[in-house]
Amino acid sequence: MSESIQLYSFVSFDRGSRVRWLANELGLSIEEHRLDARAGEHRGAEYRKINPTGLVPAIVQDGVTQFDSAAICLHLAETHRGAQLALFEGEPGRAEFLSWYFFAASTLDAATYPLMVYKMFQPDPAMLEASTQRLMPHLATLDRRMLGREWVCARFTIVDILLGHGLELQQRCDVNFAEYPALAAYHARLKARPAAAGLFAR
Ligand SMILES: N[C@@H](CCC(=O)N[C@@H](CS)C(=O)NCC(=O)O)C(=O)O
Known part of the structure; x- marks a missing residue:
């Protein structure tokens, strides 16, 4: 079984909410890591090990790190194909x-x-x-x-x-x-x- 998704974001309405929404659709659990944007925590060396672009969101799950909300959503949809939340290669459309x-x-x-x-x-x-x-x-x-x-x-x-x-x-x-x-x-x-x-x- 996969571990919870470690999600790095700032606030409820940033692009991290796309990942939260998809996780809810898929019934996956999330552990939140809220970064302090005003303090520039996302630009620090520690966070850049997770997301080299210094932006949010990023996730870590089962030792795999991924950044960019659209890439994360596509990857999660593809790895949970049974939920049919994308149109997959070979499908019409x-x-x-x-x-x-x-x-x-x-x-x-x-x-x-x-x-x-x-x-x-x-x-x-x-x-x-x-x-x-x-x-x-x-x-x-x-x-x-x-x-x-x-x-x-x-x-x-x-x-x-x-x-x-x-x-x-x-x-x-x-x-x-x-x-x-x-x-x-x-x-x-x-x-x-x-x-x-x-x-x-x-
Ligand atoms: N295409 C990226 C854009 C990431 C992005 O620009 N994130 C914003 C918050 S939603 C950010 O980290 N801004 C901080 C900054 O620009 O310093 C994605 O979808 O993840």
């Missing part, structure tokens, strides 16, 4: 799954990060508004995708977990989904999953 996964991990993530900066870390309403305007075409894309669909791919997958986290952050940064009803309904479905309950409140 695999190519499309990868496209949406990278959209969530790169395109949407990169467009969401400036909102966090200008809302929380260096508050600047004008820059927040400009960043929100740059995000909107991506939300329109996702809204079109979600018309008549429950999840982004043929079943609930780690794509939805990454997107659910992104939508949660955007809402914290005052993004209004009213123009995008299919997206708003998708966000509500994501938040209603038992594995997501209380996830961002801790």
Whole structure:
């Protein structure tokens, strides 16, 4: 049997929450290691032995160390294949799954990060508004995708977990989904999953 996942993060809503959400979906246990971001603990030599990039999240499990939330989620989904939380090699829809996964991990993530900066870390309403305007075409894309669909791919997958986290952050940064009803309904479905309950409140 595998040991608990040792998870290194700062707070409940950083990218570590993607790993927490997936662990809940998979019924895996987590031991939390909260780093002190203000003290720069993540940049120290000790933590860099776990994550050479000096960022969170990172995990250690059964002697294996891994960093980058999207890589961790893909690896966990692949090593718990029975839970069917990815579309796997050889399955129809695999190519499309990868496209949406990278959209969530790169395109949407990169467009969401400036909102966090200008809302929380260096508050600047004008820059927040400009960043929100740059995000909107991506939300329109996702809204079109979600018309008549429950999840982004043929079943609930780690794509939805990454997107659910992104939508949660955007809402914290005052993004209004009213123009995008299919997206708003998708966000509500994501938040209603038992594995997501209380996830961002801790
Ligand atoms: N692509 C990486 C991004 C990691 C990342 O930027 N993490 C943020 C917190 S969510 C961080 O560690 N920031 C600290 C810093 O920039 O010093 C992932 O998904 O894990």
